[in-house]
Amino acid sequence: MGLLVLGLLIWVGAHIFKRVAPEQRAAMGDKGKGVVAVLLLVSLGLMIWGYRGAEFIPVWNPPSFMVHINNLLMVIAVFVFGMSATTGRLRGKMRHPQLTSVKIWAVAHLLVNGDLASIVLFGGMLAWAVLEVILINKAVPVWDRPQPGEAKKDVVLVVITLVMFGLMTGVHAWLGVWPFPG
Structure with a gap:
């Protein structure tokens, strides 16, 4: 369950970062897009792994x-x-x-x-x-x-x-x- 929650937190954080800290996100430039993409892939993996491994x-x-x-x-x-x-x-x-x-x-x-x-x-x-x-x-x-x-x-x-x-x-x-x- 911990991996699932961690994955959700990373997903939410990566998505809302641009909304809550637009200046910091803009300062990252195009590299920021790559960072966000990697974070989203990691979050998806953690959510899937955590969900499939969670106790019923x-x-x-x-x-x-x-x-x-x-x-x-x-x-x-x-x-x-x-x-x-x-x-x-x-x-x-x-x-x-x-x-x-x-x-x-x-x-x-x-x-x-x-x-x-x-x-x-x-x-x-x-x-x-x-x-x-x-x-x-x-x-x-x-x-x-x-x-x-x-x-x-x-x-x-x-x-x-x-x-x-x-x-x-x-x-x-x-x-x-x-x-x-x-």
């Missing part, structure tokens, strides 16, 4: 139907994440699509995982995403909304969403976590 301590027992809600929310999370890169009509409909996607992902996983390590991981990521949105909105209160593009690009986003969801469920199955009810 049950806190609550999620009902089995939550798996369906989780899967639906995950399709939505992948779609919303993709909105950050779309050049279609949906561009500019949401200010923080990637962070919103993390929030949806975290809530979805909290619905189906009732153990302490899951609550720490997914609850921690949810708290980080909320904090990050607050800090960004405070630092840049006015959003320059991008102009929408072509509708056919949104169709591409739907196709990419379905392919990515399929790949993600495949990785979960490969890791021994079957994401569909039996």
